[in-house]
Amino acid sequence: MEPFAKLPDALLPWYRGHARALPWRESRDPYRVWVSEIMLQQTRVEAVMGYYARFLQAFPTVEALAGADEDSLFKLWEGLGYYSRARNLQKTARTIAAEYGGVFPQDYASVRALPGVGPYTAGAICSICFDLPTAAVDGNVLRVTARYLNDDTPIDLPAHKKEITDRLESVYPAGNCGAFTQALMELGATVCTPRSPKCGDCPLRTLCRAFAAGTAASLPVKIPKKEKQLVDKTVFLLWYGDELALMRREDTGLLAGMWSLPNVDEPLDVEGALRQAEAFGTQPQAVLRQEHKSHVFTHIRWEMDAFTILCGAKDDRFVWRTPDEIRRRYALPTAFRKFL
Ligand code: SF4
Known part of the structure; x- marks a missing residue:
């Protein structure tokens, strides 16, 4: 039976x-x-x-x-x-x-x-x-x-x-x-x-x-899990006046189409972060703060160094919004929201 x-x-x-x-x-x-x-x-x-x-x-x-x-x-x-x-x-x-x-x-x-x-x-x-x-x-x-x-x-x-x-x-x-x-x-x-x-x-x-x-x-028995893939990222909090830069992620891959803070998939030191901010067209003036956070997804772990940078120009590859606007209107994934 x-x-x-x-x-x-x-x-x-x-x-x-x-x-x-x-x-x-x-x-x-x-x-x-x-x-x-x-x-x-x-x-x-x-x-x-x-x-x-x-x-x-x-x-x-x-x-x-x-x-x-x-x-x-x-x-x-x-x-x-x-x-x-x-x-x-x-x-x-x-x-x-x-x-x-x-x-x-x-x-x-x-x-x-x-x-x-x-x-x-x-x-x-x-x-x-x-x-x-x-x-x-x-x-x-x-x-x-x-x-x-x-x-x-x-x-x-x-x-x-x-x-x-x-x-x-x-x-x-x-x-x-x-x-x-x-x-x-x-x-x-x-x-x-x-x-x-x-x-x-x-x-x-x-x-x-x-x-x-x-x-x-x-019990139960499970097949051992694969190690999570580790990605070292650099995240940018680019400030122009009281506005912060946001960007849309690409339409495929992790967090597809979501809003995010500007970021690159490589670890950068202060000099490298300033060079990248320059390449973003934001005329970086000074690094105000640096912090590290981790975020774990199902198969990937992000180790993120974030640089808060005062900018002398806005570049229109980003949207620039005040923290209040971001809080009210934009959904930011937790991986990025933890820096705000
Ligand atoms: S079903 Fe689960 S909780 Fe119930 S007796 Fe069996 S092991 Fe214990």
Whole structure:
């Protein structure tokens, strides 16, 4: 018998009594569930709450999001990171507005085909909003299943994820698909946590093979991560009067199309920084300050030396704005905002 077959009966009553009251659980509106799922990728629940409320206030419908200008969209996303998520949300909203008359598609294949919607998000939307037996399998769920089965197969192997998805979908309880998806997520987030799982409070305790074997702490197994690529950067805070230079990043690569402080991908000393500021056409007068900060992305670590430079000229390759204007209107990625 499929060991997962016992999961619905064990998890659903527990979920009804223990689910956290989260704003995106108040509705089965696919637009709201979708926005929450995209925001929750790589981001903690506590950090998402405020963003979610402000985002839905600004863009309460698919049409409102489809019609938003990119700067206001990024401004609302500022600090949440992974800005391509915001761009994909809007691209998807435009697709839904243009191809589906503003109504979210209701079958898995159409949802999965939307930009930025992977199998996890499509599974979550279809099970939670349309009660379809589509599993949403992420690292949280794979940790639960690895321990439940006492399985040391590396959870990041695509074939393993596919197998777990298929097996879970074979036991999805009709009429309770959304609750089952959320119960698995909730167990991984609050009880079967990466470190120190709370087995004493777990509804699966009597069924869990890792608990019986005493191996929970050593599961799941993961393929060792590659070292992050290190990039030494020099960042410029170029001041002309009370205005600071900003530039748009290129349309491809990391932080594509975002506003940023001027920067180059090489480490420079004071002399080099002044030469570069000259090459930027800003007639540098003096270096007022130098500081170092790091920023870590998924695969890359930036080590940044920033120079605050007083300039004698503005160059129109940059836009020049006061700090107040920047704060109100421009979304700067955290990597640069930490210098302001
Ligand atoms: S008993 Fe412990 S290891 Fe097993 S699923 Fe529950 S919390 Fe995770």
